[in-house]
Amino acid sequence: MLKSFVAGAAALVSLSATTAVVQAETATWEMGNGHTYQVVLFDERGELTWQETRDAAAAMSFNGLTGHLATFTTEDEWNFVVDNLNEQALDLYLGGSDEAEPDVWRWVTGPEAGHLLDDGFTAWAGREPNNVGGVEAYLAGWSFFQEELWNDLPASSNAARGYLVEYSVPSAPVPLPAGLPLILAGFGALGALRQLRRR
Numbered sequence: 001m002l003k004s005f006v007a008g009a010a011a012l013v014s015l016s017a018t019t020a021v022v023q024a025e026t027a028t029w030e031m032g033n034g035h036t037y038q039v040v041l042f043d044e045r046g047e048l049t050w051q052e053t054r055d056a057a058a059a060m061s062f063n064g065l066t067g068h069l070a071t072f073t074t075e076d077e078w079n080f081v082v083d084n085l086n087e088q089a090l091d092l093y094l095g096g097s098d099e100a101e102p103d104v105w106r107w108v109t110g111p112e113a114g115h116l117l118d119d120g121f122t123a124w125a126g127r128e129p130n131n132v133g134g135v136e137a138y139l140a141g142w143s144f145f146q147e148e149l150w151n152d153l154p155a156s157s158n159a160a161r162g163y164l165v166e167y168s169v170p171s172a173p174v175p176l177p178a179g180l181p182l183i184l185a186g187f188g189a190l191g192a193l194r195q196l197r198r199r
């Protein structure tokens, strides 16, 4: 009973550096680095639990890639999605949780599964994660007065409006910040190795 999010044409044509792909009643945004994002809205808030959205995302595919609840490891990645989302798309479940270890937030879906959110990029709203009632163990985005910030929600929540699916090329995870300089320094490192070998 999922209703796919239909992006406005205006939002699509406003994309400049990116390619927008529309499939039937779904809209996806390709980041241009092997990652594509898709909003799925519930017919009614709270229609699915976080676990059900995790499983639903994993059952989705796009261009041969399997979906997962979205993960964010760089500010650029987050900003890309925020910039391309319709502003109505609030309160979407994302792929983070502290269920396994309270107060230790990890990505639990996609290529970054197991990584701490703190290892990369976080966008918590002011007092979040506040673990209301001791049951808010699942990450959601776009809460609180439409600010583009994160919140922790329960597995079942009348605030949840849908979920954000990401399709990642397995060999091309968005690098964690610690990984980016390594890649950028790759040529320099090669040069250093060559110098070492000469010694």
Ligand SMILES: [Ca+2]
Binding pocket: 035, 070, 071, 072, 073, 077, 110, 166, 174
């Ligand atoms: Ca990601």
Ligand SMILES: [Ca+2]
Binding pocket: 128, 129, 130, 131, 132, 136, 151, 152, 153
């Ligand atoms: Ca919260």
